[in-house]
Amino acid sequence: MNAQTKPAYRLFTGEGKRVTYGRMIENLGRCQVVFFGELHDNPIAHWMELELTKDLKRGHEMVLGAEMFETDNQESLNAYMGGKISAAGLDSSARLWKNYKTDYAPLVEFAKAHQIDFAATNVPRRYATIVAKGGFEALDTLPAEQKKWIAPLPIAYDPELPGYRKMLDMMKSHGGGTNLPKAQALKDATMAWSISENYKEGALFLHFNGSYHSENGEGIIWYLDRLRPGLKVGTVAVVTQASLKKLEAENRGKA
Numbered sequence: 001m002n003a004q005t006k007p008a009y010r011l012f013t014g015e016g017k018r019v020t021y022g023r024m025i026e027n028l029g030r031c032q033v034v035f036f037g038e039l040h041d042n043p044i045a046h047w048m049e050l051e052l053t054k055d056l057k058r059g060h061e062m063v064l065g066a067e068m069f070e071t072d073n074q075e076s077l078n079a080y081m082g083g084k085i086s087a088a089g090l091d092s093s094a095r096l097w098k099n100y101k102t103d104y105a106p107l108v109e110f111a112k113a114h115q116i117d118f119a120a121t122n123v124p125r126r127y128a129t130i131v132a133k134g135g136f137e138a139l140d141t142l143p144a145e146q147k148k149w150i151a152p153l154p155i156a157y158d159p160e161l162p163g164y165r166k167m168l169d170m171m172k173s174h175g176g177g178t179n180l181p182k183a184q185a186l187k188d189a190t191m192a193w194s195i196s197e198n199y200k201e202g203a204l205f206l207h208f209n210g211s212y213h214s215e216n217g218e219g220i221i222w223y224l225d226r227l228r229p230g231l232k233v234g235t236v237a238v239v240t241q242a243s244l245k246k247l248e249a250e251n252r253g254k255a
Contacts, residue, residue: 037211
């Protein structure tokens with residue numbers, strides 16, 4: 001048995017129809033905003049993120065953005081992209097994820113080499129922690145200087161969105177509180193706001209985030225639609241299956 005009989009990935013439409021990589025690029029290239037919903041520990045996903053970025057760049061002006069950078073680290077990211085600080089300087093001044101060097105640095109380096117703007121979109125985690133403990137109202141006490149890193153208050157929130165409802169039900173079954181989905185919503189709202197703020201007319205905005213933040217057209221997409229209704233949005237969702245022969249029912253419609 002050789003490597004050709006062990007494909008590492010397979011692409012499907014949301015309805016479960018097999019699709020080629022070229023057709024995926026063609027379809028995503030017609031969009032204004034594309035969400036790549038990754039599994040953070042999946043090396044195939046990280047490899048494909050870079051390949052997709054390279055191929056969408058051909059013929060497109062682009063803006064990149066990522067959950068893996070928080071809004072208050074934008075200045076450090078800009079300084080690195082502009083050659084004002086070294087990679088070590090970025091590492092010491094920004095809260096980089098532990099897998100940054102292997103999984104996200106290649107995206108940053110590609111953007112730097114091609115002078116592509118890279119937006120730090122996620123809410124600083126300390127504010128998500130505040131909401132997880134005290135709800136959205138806990139944000140009202142923050143000084144104005146800190147609120148600039150967060151989507152404008154008040155944060156719209158629909159607890160009946162299936163993704164938040166699933167999270168809420170899971171928390172209740174484990175005896176937890178009701179604020180964790182609100183912390184998730186704060187991340188989604190801030191990422192949508194950051195995308196909207198950094199969006200360029202005529203450019204394709206490619207955003208990298210955990211799949212849960214964009215699958216089923218929820219999460220970030222729900223908030224972005226409130227800020228910029230009518231944008232043509234494309235999504236990719238990474239899932240793992242024991243067999244690649246067909247898309248399992250539970251994974252249909254995620255992207």
